Amino acid sequence: MSPVLDVTDLSKAYGDVTAVDHVSLTVDEGALFGLLGPNGSGKTTMIKVLTGQIRPTGGSARVLGLDVEREGLKVRERVGIIPEQESPPSFLTALEYLEFVGSVRKIQGIGEKAEYWFDLLEFRDKKHVLCKDLSRGTRQKLMFAQAFIHEPVLALIDEPLINFDPVMQDVVKGYLSEYVRKGKTIFLSTHILEVAEEICSSFAILHSGKLLHTGPVADLTARGTHLPEFFLSLVRKEHHA
Template sequence: MTPIIQTTNLKKTYGDVTAVNSITLSVEKGALFGLLGPNGSGKTTMIKMLTGQIRQTSGSALVLGREVAAEPIWVRQQVGILPEQETPPSFLTALEYLDLVGSIRNLPDITSRADWWFDFLDFADKKNVLCKDLSRGTRQKLMLAQAFIHQPELAFIDEPLINFDPVMQRVVKDFFVEYVKTGNTLFISTHILSIAEEICSGFAILHKGNLLKTGSPQELSEEGISLDDYFLRLVGRNKDA
């Protein structure tokens, strides 16, 4: 089976700084894949290259069978994207923003789709509030909704739980698990290792732009090693390593 994501020697440099260093990686369809690493390890740069937001310096990236650098707009039309820090337009209400997303994506029944998300993430009382007046957690809910409102077969999610309370974190994690059960694929970037250990089927660890390890939480569990301990050993912060 052809991987839904495939990179070969993918590299991104900014002047003399190497943000991502020759990464070769594949993700199969139906995976809930975690890209793990400390802040500044290259995770967000990877997602931006895989979604055509920035162009790689060298190497290649295939997403849904297409070369991202050659067809960035097509890729962004197909996938869902939840950026780490991007916020919705301040001059629109939450409902107007989802209406705009639906219009851009030519979605039928955008009102019913939006209402489903308002109810599911429990912020229907905020749908007519300007985005600039929403709390960080509510803006995160809105950005999550826009990433999935077209029911993409592949979504890239950067730090998905960062602004959510424990109850909403559980709701979102359960949603992710159910979403991939229907054959969809999620590519999640996070520095919170417990997310990957709890819900991911596979992971890759980045550190200073380098790929240190790929594997699965199940493999580590069978070896009697926690993902947290394994990660700390790899990045050189475990005093016993």
């Protein structure tokens, strides 16, 4: 399998604060890769850099063979993104927002595709409601739909489950697992460790911008260790260091 995401010595600093510090990792095609880390560990910054939203201050990263610094727009054309905060424009309805995304991404048959998502994520009754009037959970459903509506080969999703109820979490986890079974790739940032252990094939742990560990989840299972324990011991050790 070839890497769809190849990060080499990547750094990103905001003034005096280093959010991502010399990180190197690869993600293979067809993986459901979990980027784990405590709050402020650099996960969101990492996704922003990998999708060409912001520029790295050091190192390099290639996504689907494209240089994120020089070809950020092309990266965003080809991938799906769920940003950290659900933020569809306030004065469009849910349906209009998906039509807007479809127009920007030049998706054919956007109406039918939108209907599929209203049914899958169970928010058909909200399709004509303004985004500003939607609940957080419904806005998250909308952002989830916009990220996958063009069926990208790679999706970079930041905390996609955080506002969902258990039933919807189950639907979404099922969708993600099925998605990677089709050979597509998911780069998932989360701090819900149980979810990561359940659905991810490999993972990386970030702490204060530094990469502490990367590898397959199966390796932990073979050692009889669970991901939450492993994560906590590693982060606590780093914290006290």
